[in-house]
Amino acid sequence: MDMSQYRELFFSETREHLNNLNQLVVELEQQPGNRETIDTLFREAHSLKGMAATMGFNRTAQLSHHLEDLLDGFRKTGVVPAATVDYLLAGIDLLEGLLDDMTAKSAERSIDEFLQRSPSTEVVLVAEADVSSPPQVNGNDDQSLPLVAVEVEPSDLVEPLANIEEPDAFQVLVSLAEGTVMASARGILVLRELEKFGELMSSKPDLDALRNGAPCQQIQAWLRTSLTKDHIEEALRKITDVAQVRFIDDRRREEVSREDAAKTIRVRTELLDQVVNLVGELITQRYLLNSAAAGRNWDELRQALGQTSRLVDDLHHHALQARLLPLESITGRLPRIVRDLSRKSGKKVTLRLTGSDVGIDRVVLEALTDPLVHLVRNAVDHGIAEEGTVTVSARREKDLVLVEVADDGNGMDSERLRSQAVEKGLLTAQQAENLSDRDALMLVCQPGFSTAAEITETSGRGVGMDVVKSAVVNLGGRLDILSAPGEGSRFQLRLPLSIAIIKILLVRCAGHPLAIPITRIDRTLGLPTAEIERSGSERVFRLGEEVLSLVSLPQLLGLPEPAVGEITFVILTELQGRKIGLEVDCFIGQREAFVKNLGFPLNHLPGLCGATVEGDGRVVFIVDPQPLLENRPLLSSN
Amino acid sequence: MPLRVMVVDDALFMRNILKEIFVRAGYEVVAEAENGERARELYRETKPDLVTMDIVMPKKSGIEALQEIMADDPNACVVMVSALGQDSLVLEAVESGARDFIVKPFKEEKVLEIVKRIMQ
Numbered sequence: 001m002d003m004s005q006y007r008e009l010f011f012s013e014t015r016e017h018l019n020n021l022n023q024l025v026v027e028l029e030q031q032p033g034n035r036e037t038i039d040t041l042f043r044e045a046h047s048l049k050g051m052a053a054t055m056g057f058n059r060t061a062q063l064s065h066h067l068e069d070l071l072d073g074f075r076k077t078g079v080v081p082a083a084t085v086d087y088l089l090a091g092i093d094l095l096e097g098l099l100d101d102m103t104a105k106s107a108e109r110s111i112d113e114f115l116q117r118s119p120s121t122e123v124v125l126v127a128e129a130d131v132s133s134p135p136q137v138n139g140n141d142d143q144s145l146p147l148v149a150v151e152v153e154p155s156d157l158v159e160p161l162a163n164i165e166e167p168d169a170f171q172v173l174v175s176l177a178e179g180t181v182m183a184s185a186r187g188i189l190v191l192r193e194l195e196k197f198g199e200l201m202s203s204k205p206d207l208d209a210l211r212n213g214a215p216c217q218q219i220q221a222w223l224r225t226s227l228t229k230d231h232i233e234e235a236l237r238k239i240t241d242v243a244q245v246r247f248i249d250d251r252r253r254e255e256v257s258r259e260d261a262a263k264t265i266r267v268r269t270e271l272l273d274q275v276v277n278l279v280g281e282l283i284t285q286r287y288l289l290n291s292a293a294a295g296r297n298w299d300e301l302r303q304a305l306g307q308t309s310r311l312v313d314d315l316h317h318h319a320l321q322a323r324l325l326p327l328e329s330i331t332g333r334l335p336r337i338v339r340d341l342s343r344k345s346g347k348k349v350t351l352r353l354t355g356s357d358v359g360i361d362r363v364v365l366e367a368l369t370d371p372l373v374h375l376v377r378n379a380v381d382h383g384i385a386e387e388g389t390v391t392v393s394a395r396r397e398k399d400l401v402l403v404e405v406a407d408d409g410n411g412m413d414s415e416r417l418r419s420q421a422v423e424k425g426l427l428t429a430q431q432a433e434n435l436s437d438r439d440a441l442m443l444v445c446q447p448g449f450s451t452a453a454e455i456t457e458t459s460g461r462g463v464g465m466d467v468v469k470s471a472v473v474n475l476g477g478r479l480d481i482l483s484a485p486g487e488g489s490r491f492q493l494r495l496p497l498s499i500a501i502i503k504i505l506l507v508r509c510a511g512h513p514l515a516i517p518i519t520r521i522d523r524t525l526g527l528p529t530a531e532i533e534r535s536g537s538e539r540v541f542r543l544g545e546e547v548l549s550l551v552s553l554p555q556l557l558g559l560p561e562p563a564v565g566e567i568t569f570v571i572l573t574e575l576q577g578r579k580i581g582l583e584v585d586c587f588i589g590q591r592e593a594f595v596k597n598l599g600f601p602l603n604h605l606p607g608l609c610g611a612t613v614e615g616d617g618r619v620v621f622i623v624d625p626q627p628l629l630e631n632r633p634l635l636s637s638n
Numbered sequence: 639m640p641l642r643v644m645v646v647d648d649a650l651f652m653r654n655i656l657k658e659i660f661v662r663a664g665y666e667v668v669a670e671a672e673n674g675e676r677a678r679e680l681y682r683e684t685k686p687d688l689v690t691m692d693i694v695m696p697k698k699s700g701i702e703a704l705q706e707i708m709a710d711d712p713n714a715c716v717v718m719v720s721a722l723g724q725d726s727l728v729l730e731a732v733e734s735g736a737r738d739f740i741v742k743p744f745k746e747e748k749v750l751e752i753v754k755r756i757m758q
Contacts, residue, residue, distance in 0.1 A: 182729075192732075211733065213725060238755045238758075240748065
């Protein structure tokens, strides 16, 4: 059986199991006697073992088996000795390393050293003595001791692909010449030749597939032989139509990049069915539209169009669902990270996760993984003094997802940040004084800005914050920092739900249609032109109590200024926590747009974040005002 | 001793081309057959080192003949000669023990290349 088709599924499930293991061990540390947790841990390790053995990943199977045995021992005693928690975690780390190896198609790393460090039986026996209920009196023979037996039972080995530990096992890639006729028959002859060399363990395509006429441009075969590669190559090359023979020492080192591994995603079949149903309905709808158009029946046409647009909305919604993953898929690691950090720093930190089930676009989540870890590390390292709570929460806010990392620690002192910025020469004293508190907090996102007196091994506030901010902005999101001395800190990441289909406001700018993502717009205004005032070199307008700067979008884009009318159309947007007005010619309307990425060199222009195609086929650029405003020549306060 | 070859094809034209190729290469064509049944008889009589076998022939197909020859002599060296588009028949022949196959139209070098490889 060809197992390679199950690789991706194996990897994604293994990742889930490892996430669970990490979480469970951390839970167990807090409640060492929780039988349910121990049982679940045992089952996780057991499943992992079976899966890995089936795929032929022997070391992973061996290590899982070892952990399973260890846990089985604890299941019997009902308690996990504190001393073994670190060992279990190190085992999970090693499994993660092995998973990396497997995804990268390199040989599994060695686990010998780890197995040797296995906690001595005495530790376990002491633990047994610790429990109040007497340990099982009988049947404590050698085999039930949790530390032996590392081989995998044959029953768990469902057709392992091969044992790659053998030095003489390798992979042969035989490519057939272009235009080879009757390639499957040729493939069979190649396999037959390979069989002569030694043991042909498996191949892709295999004999059955070739018998059924499977296309065969290349044969990938796993061979165990005592013959030299030169000999094999020479013999294979003599076969008609064999164009190339290559050898790969390890069966898993194919030319598939690791990135691909993470690009699969599991979709509920129910959802897939709904999508297919909707597409089916759309097809029916197309006929209705056709017949209405043919009969010039306007009422029918209007009705059919209405239904079509409802169907498209529905389809959009469902398709988007397929790309949404729960935030959980990236917060799973956090308990472990917090646990390790608090141990290292000697602080007592509790991690609270809320809203982990909020769905976020896979692409957004991927880009969010590292920033989130940075923020949590920062919170533990610098936010919390000795004891406290770090909360990671998520919730929907209209078309956005708000992800917040908050700590109840020291908080940040905007006054201190100002003076540090001046000391470091980032700002003049005057500039620092003019900075709002909110802007002052954002100083930590400046590259190289750090307020921590000493920079710890893992993070220094400021180290990485610039990375966090640019990741959020690149996703079309926004980062806000709320903090005050003694009140803790909150880092708020507002992110779009999806980055493929977004809501835009279509505007006219110096005569050209332009799209602006709705997530960048607070509101729109029609302002009597007469109410616009001048303040120094800037134009300003009043909105309630506030006086806001007004910037011309055509000017930002280097386009000619349109003629001034009686009403000035303004988009209110936010820049570093401050509202700014953006002037455009007029508003055209709101719609949903499928974002097309721009190619070089357009993708290098600041503020241009994509394009979308209008109903009439016209290409409209999507403009993100944020980088344009940040880079505009005079942003000095006032 | 030169290589002893038997050529099986219902078309005289094809047999002649193949015979010429083999003779020029210094082989000895010891027999030729125009159908599968005759091929089997002649194989028994002459025990050639190599057989080229057409697939679609009257009386007995090349595949049947191949299977019978293989049953008589499991070490028989039979190379199928097939037209384009007979993939499934070629597959069946290969499964039945044909050492290789030649696809019509063929070139002299290709035929000799295959024969030489098999006879090594």
